Each structure stands twice: as structure tokens, then as C-alpha cells.
Amino acid sequence: MPHVELNSNLAIEVNELTKRYGQTVAVDHISFAVKKGELFGFLGPNGAGKTTTIRMLTGVIGLDGGSASIQGYKAGSLKAKQVTGVLPEMANAYSDLSGWNNLMFTAELYGVPARKAREKGAELLQAVGLFPRKDDLVSAYSKGMKQRLILCMALISEPQVLFLDEPTSGLDVQSARLINDMLRSLNATGKTIFLTTHDMDEANQLCHRVAIINQGKIVAIDAPEKLRLTTSGMHPVEVSFSDPVSPGALAKLPGVNAVKTLGDKYRLHTAEPGELVAALVNYSRSAGLRIVSLNTLAPTLEDAFVALTEREMK
């Protein structure tokens, strides 16, 4: 990865960032930059180093090598934290305080004047539909309500940069959609958003660019659409037959790179979808089978993600 030059248009700059836990290198000399106003996705399988990276950038843990800055301030410094809002993975609000008191406490920690905090707090809780429940203890909130409250806590200081670690993980569809809509409108007002997620569809729909991290190293950074299209050999073709067939037999067809069974369907990946369709028709005739459905699909971001992370593992 090339080193990133200091630039006032950048909200986040990371150079050779490294974190070790004993002999394990959790984050291995990663470098990237996020422009101001960008919605940047950080994708990777479990244990890839996403949360460790976000914790170093938000100053929760120290770094063992390299450097990082937020809006020009050293990551982890009080100045960097002051311009940052954070929604950590698995974080909780104080369950023995009301939603409102959690919000006002966070405002005090950011030095937001009391009157402004009250106005902004009411506005945020209205926006996420929690205002009528603001005086209830957080222990009475559902998971989705807690996550919406924590997002409000991250926004109470009107930060320039937002770090969100799996913000919609495990949420109901309504809460996830509400949070994603809010992220879009926040980004439209110029806020920089750094988002880690497992959800490829979410990343594809929200992010301007995504970085894919695997085993502590960044394996790709690009716009989701470009990443999707650069995945050669990963065009999916889905087929189902009148009777079950052996996936091994399908894997032997010309040009097939991978076969996956999806219920009564088979998803085959190839660089030449046209030739594969012809081969499937010939195969069904010779095996005395009827093709129930046959679809050629465009490669998804998920296909790109799987291809890139598997390539690294090999």
C-alpha cells in the first residue's frame, strides 16, 4: 500500500498502522485515506482487524506502529476525539439511566453547552422516534431502541467524523433502515462516515468507497461498483434441474471456477457465462434432466469480497 500524503481535504489519514497482540499481528501495516464528506466502508470477515482498527482510530487502544490522524489531529488525542462521534460494536448506554440522561451525560463529556445539548438532544430523539420514551430507563429499551439512542449519543456533539462499528448488526429491519437513512442524510450534510459492516448490500448501497481487510491487511480499496466489476471469473450463473445432480459433476463443466448449492439451485461462477449456459444445456440433455430455471447474474460486492478474501487466504 502506498503512503498517504498529508492533505487538508482528508478527514482520516492512516499510514502503516499496526497492532499486535502477543505473536499475533491483528492489524498489519495498513494505509488508507478517507476524504472529507466521504462515506467509507470497512469490510472484512470476523477477526480480520476491523474493530481493532476502529479502536485505534478512536483512541480506545494504543497503536504499536505507524500513525493515524483525524481531521489533522493525532488519532487518540483529545482534539481528535472532540471532532469525532463513535458508535462502538456491542456498546451499551447506561441501563440505569434514562435515554435523556444518557444523552445529556454524553453532551457534558463533549463540553456541549446545556441549552444547546437540550435542543440538539430533543431534535435527535425526535428523528429516531425515541422522544416519547426519553425518560424511560434504558433497561426498558429494545436492542433497536438502544442502538438508535447510542447513535444519538454519537451525534450530540455534532461531530465532523463518525465512526460506526457494525451499527445495524442484529437489528430489526425497521431500525436498520432508519439508521441507514439517517447515515445517508448525515453524509449529505457533509459529515465523514467510517463504517464497518458485514452486510455487503448495506455497504454497496451506502458507501462511496470500501476497503476490504483480511487477516490484518487491506486487500482492496475502491468504489463498490468498481470492485464488483473487477472480479473476473466470478460471474454467477444459477441453475436448477428437475432432479438433484452432483455438484462435482457441475464443477467439471468447462469454465466453472466454483459451485455452490443454494437449496434446490446451484450457483456456478465462471469467466464466460455464455459458454457455460450452452454447456449446462448440453449437460441436461445428456443426463436426461429438464432445466427448471437458468439465470445469469451480475457479480455482487459479496462475490468480490469472497473472491478477494479467499485469494488472500490461499
Place this chain on the structure above:
Amino acid sequence: MMTSDATALQQLRRSLAIARKDIRIYYSKGPVVIFGLLFPVFLFLSFLIGRHLTVDFMMPGLLGMILFFTATAISPIVVPFETMGRTLERLMSCPVANGTIILGDILASFIFGLVISLVPIIITLALGAAISSPAILALTIILGAFCFASLGNLFSIPPTNLPATANMIASVVKFPLVFISGIFISLDELPSWGQAIAYISPLTYFTDIARHCIAGQGHIPVAIDLLALLAFTILFLTLDIRLHSRTMPRRI
């Protein structure tokens, strides 16, 4: 200089916000207040029943025990609770130094200790004992509450998320300290080796000043007592901030 002063003031305000949060969550519960009072009172009574001691001798010891137990009751478990409740990471990502978080937790214990110490003071006055130097006693209670709150916070340095573990460590230290601090037997009656052990406890100096102020006599000059209490406070506070800053990221 202006900037660093402004930052220090800003951080102090944020410590106070953390202290208010702690009081709301951990200290304002009825059982905590009652336990903070009843436990030292009953422990004290169990040692006094059957012995003929004067109010002047008893009350400084009771005051010392109540302040010591209340100021160290909750401070060991706040950080483990924050770890267990997964609220610590959010707190650490806010623009507050680790020292600010620790000072906030200590301030909450300090305020709790101060408020509860009013109970034995009122009992002392109700029993007809006179306080000869109220200003010195007030200063000692303030310093003692801060010293004991800082000591209590030291018990949560091991990066555990189990409040019971921190409490166990606290009990191992707190109970022996009570017995060597001249509460049940005055320092004058202790053998020289007993006195030598008593000098390693901050509670000894607190109780000695309280005896000066209530009974009119102590074992150590008040100025030395105050200096020793101040030295313990600085030592505990420094260790709290340095060691917690080291272990706090390991809790995440």
C-alpha cells in the same frame, strides 16, 4: 499555558460529570447507603460491647471506620461494572483523558464518604462530646475521604470485568487495615512493633487527628498526621492514574 489551563478546567468539569453519573447509577441506591452505614457500625459495636470505653474514645474510631468503609465501598467496582456493562469503550472514546475518568470515579466516592460522615458527627454531638477543632476535623474529613476514595480505586486496577473480584481484593486489604489503625486499641497501648505496623495505614493518621479534635489528645502531632494523610493521598492518586491508564485499554 492558557490552553493547558483551559484544558485542565475542561477535563475537571468532565470529571464532575462522570462523578454525577456514578452517584446516579451506583450511590443513590438505598441498599448502598444503608450498607455503607450499618456495616461499619455493627462491626464497631461487635468489638465495643462488653468494654468500658468513653464516647471521646469511641467516636473518632467510629467516624474513621464509617468514612473508610463508605469511601472505599463502591470505588473498586465502578470500572469492572463499566467493563461488564460494555459502557467503558464509549466512555473512553469521548474526549476525556483516562485520568479524567479515574478522577470522576474518585470524586463520586469522595462525595459519598463526605455525606455519610455527617452521621457519626451528628451522633458524636448528640452524645454530648465536644469537637475542639472543628476546622481541622473538617479538613481531615475532606482529606481522608479523598485519600480513602483513591485507595478504593486502586483495588480495581487488575483488568477484570467481575466486580466480585475487585471486591475480594478490596476486602483482603481493608479489613487488616481497620485492625492496625488504632481504632479499637489506641496507639499508646500498642507495642512498638504494633505502632510500626500502624504507621503504614492512612486510617491511623485520620483516627489520630479525630482523637485530637474530639478527645483532645492524640499520639502523633496533628501537622505530621495531616502531612502523612496528604502524602498517602498523592501516592494513591498517582498510582490510580498511572496504573489504570495502563490496564484500561486491556479491559476492552
